[in-house]
Amino acid sequence: MMSAPMLRLEGVQKSFGGLTAVAALSLEVPAGCVAGLMGPNGAGKTTVINLITGLLRADSGVIALDGAPIQHLPVHAIAARGIARTYQNVRLFAGMTALEQVMAGSYLRRRTSLMASFLALPSARAALRMTRRRALDLLARVGMAARADELAETLSYGEQRRIEIARALGAGPRLLLLDEPTAGMNAQESEAIGRLVHTLRDDGLTVLMVEHNVRLVSDFCDQVTVMSFGRALVHGTPTACMADPEVQEAYFGRKEDAQRIRALR
Amino acid sequence: MADFWAAYQSTLGFAMVNAFFALSTYAVLSAGMLSFATVTFAALGGFLGAQLAVHLALPPVLVMPVSALSGALLAYVVALLFLRLDSHWMALASLALVLITRVVALNATALTGGVNGLSVPLSLPLWVLAAILAVICVVFWRLSASWYGIAARAVREDAAVAATLGIPQRRIQTIAFIISGAVGGLGGILLALMLQFLSPETYFIDIAFTMIAAVVLGGSYHWAGAIVGAVVFTALPVLLQAVVPDFEKVANGICLLLIMIFLPRGLIDPRALRLRRARKAPSR
The missing domain is CATH 3.40.50.300 (P-loop containing nucleotide triphosphate hydrolases)
Incomplete structure (x- = not known):
């Protein structure tokens, strides 16, 4: 400390x-x-x-x-500086599987441009595979690997909370903010x-x-x-x-x- | 069979053209925005493309990219203005834009021919129309499978959460508008080629109504929904007229109501599909 x-x-x-x-x-x-x-x-x-x-x-x-003021930055730029969070009332995306939630969270770590990804260039496809593997690893880390392809909204509250943590980790933060991570557990x-x-x-x-x-x-x-x-x-x-x-x-x-x-x- | 083909050829053509308008609407809707501006993009693409075809005698192959590009450019400008507005205000502003479009179409006679309209001396074989639609389908498939698609879905479901994950809402929604503009502008010239005549009424409330109805019917959570919705919405009245000629309008209304009541998220709904699969799967 x-x-x-x-x-x-x-x-x-x-x-x-x-x-x-x-x-x-x-x-x-x-x-x-x-x-x-x-x-x-x-x-x-x-x-x-x-x-x-x-x-x-x-x-x-x-x-x-890290000593640099961030209070004036737009929300997504603050995230890009390395801050990710979860929410007091779980706020997962409707209609997405557990894996898709973490993939969405990995936007900052996609290692390819939107255009390359649209054109399905070989480099972009490789990057996507890597990001997916990393997302699966993160789900495994929170103990949700077996639920990767399940619709997140069908899972229990505690499971949803853990997926939300994995989604935040997807952004590859240096600082993680957890808002009542164990509420209802x-x-x-x-x-x-x-x-x-x-x-x-x-x-x-x-x-x-x-x-x-x-x-x-x-x-x-x-x-x-x-x-x-x-x-x-x-x-x-x-x-x-x-x-x-x-x-x-x-x-x-x-x-x-x-x-x-x-x-x- | 030959008779059937002859009778329904134009219906099929209009169904495909409407699919472009529905896809243009889907493009913005899939990034969390309801906008009627597609009508304006279509008007620009249609009138500009028709003028190029008439005065410069450009072939359709050259006219169509110009129409799409003009729609995309206009959409970029519209996005700069509209993205400052919250959701329902944006929808209202886009309706105002539709009204302005008609006034401009009536008065900018050099571009639109005003009240006299504009005849378009070009036609489009159905298979070309189908081929272009197929290409656009590939574009939408790639979009939805790409990082743009992932980001747009996140923005649509919860823009604030998406932002805290580093997804830039403005940028994603600007791209959505540009796609909407390109597809709308393309749809505009395709409609002109189908009708071979344009009037200030061509690009107005009818298109706005058709595209919204198509997306609602077909489903707004998958690009295929826009196409299915456009085909159903265009073909249903024609088919019903053949089957129950006396009650065609009533039957049409009932069909649309039934779909909306029992499939509120549209005919194509990936989430419902997944939920059904989850229910069928043996319990964990």
Whole structure:
């Protein structure tokens, strides 16, 4: 964790009308690290992911990848710089098989021009074969190789989540943003996602994941940032963050409030 | 058989010409855009091609590429303007473009002949028309199998997600418009050669209606759907007139309604095919 930050947010601000979703947020994710982003519902976690990927524009502040600001770039250019993501509510393409999803995700790694591909030049055909093999490898990596030719929408929620991760990996990112990757999964499936994230990190990928599952964050994240009402509350190791009284208050409320509620009953 | 051929030859011709308009519509639809601008591309390709044939006595072989190219160029300009608009606004803007096209066709008498129309002293054998359609089919097959096709499908299903995967929406949709323009312009001159006469009414609401109906009927998720839809939409009234002459219009309406109710995604639907296959396959 001593290396330079891969992702750096500095004073990032985003408001929707009168509501401040992200307020002066600063955040650093070192290269080769699994960073967790926690916080109660409405804390602005998904907004942060949308700001980094360019789906939303920050009102002010700097978002930098490897030191270069990216907050002004169009969405597809940010992806081309090496950021890929998954979505809180799985957003796979309708009507596509698992393999086709990952192929679509591999657009940036196609290694051939659109024209060469249209003309089916030998080089383009070879590149397509290679991309398909790579897509199958990625499906195998998330444990979905056997489902490659199945329509993604017919698969279970957990399976769809894993296909979405494979699709994001198809873009060959350096930074992977996972928005609640284990939502709706049981403990066993969540554990498998955690282990997958670790193998990805060991291969040199940097990961930032929004996650509610405290155990998963404790077990698999190297560092955690806890957000509340659009601000970074605490930043540090998972253990230190969980023990922080401010974090406990943000998640569970105040002790006095609990007593008052008991008194009202 | 010979009688049958003679009777339905022109129907077949119009079915094929309509297939070009349907394919032009499919080209933009397959990248997630509903646009009626095909009518305008067809008008430019038709009138310009007819003028070249009349005044420069160019043969159809030379006229057709010029028509396609003019359509593609116009489509590029249209794309620059239209891609700033959101989906339904684009559809409305393209309808406005159709209305403008008619006004221009009425008044730009040097190009269109105005209210008097323009006669086109050239004809086109049916087999040539079929051959050109076959070539266009190969083009669409290659497009759908290429990286352009993969990207267009992603943009159509979810443009924001596609962008976060590095797929440039504007670029893909601009290409879609250029393809639509080329095929529309080509369809325009082919219609001119079929009719051998053009009036300001030739390229108007009728074509817009035909191409949308063809794509809806045939299915907008595969290029073959546009062709099947165009053939069904063109041939059905003629066939029904032969079978049930008294109720032809009613029967036509009922057939179209039935297709739309029971096959809302059209006659050719790759997704339904896959779902059926998935259901048939032994459960995992």
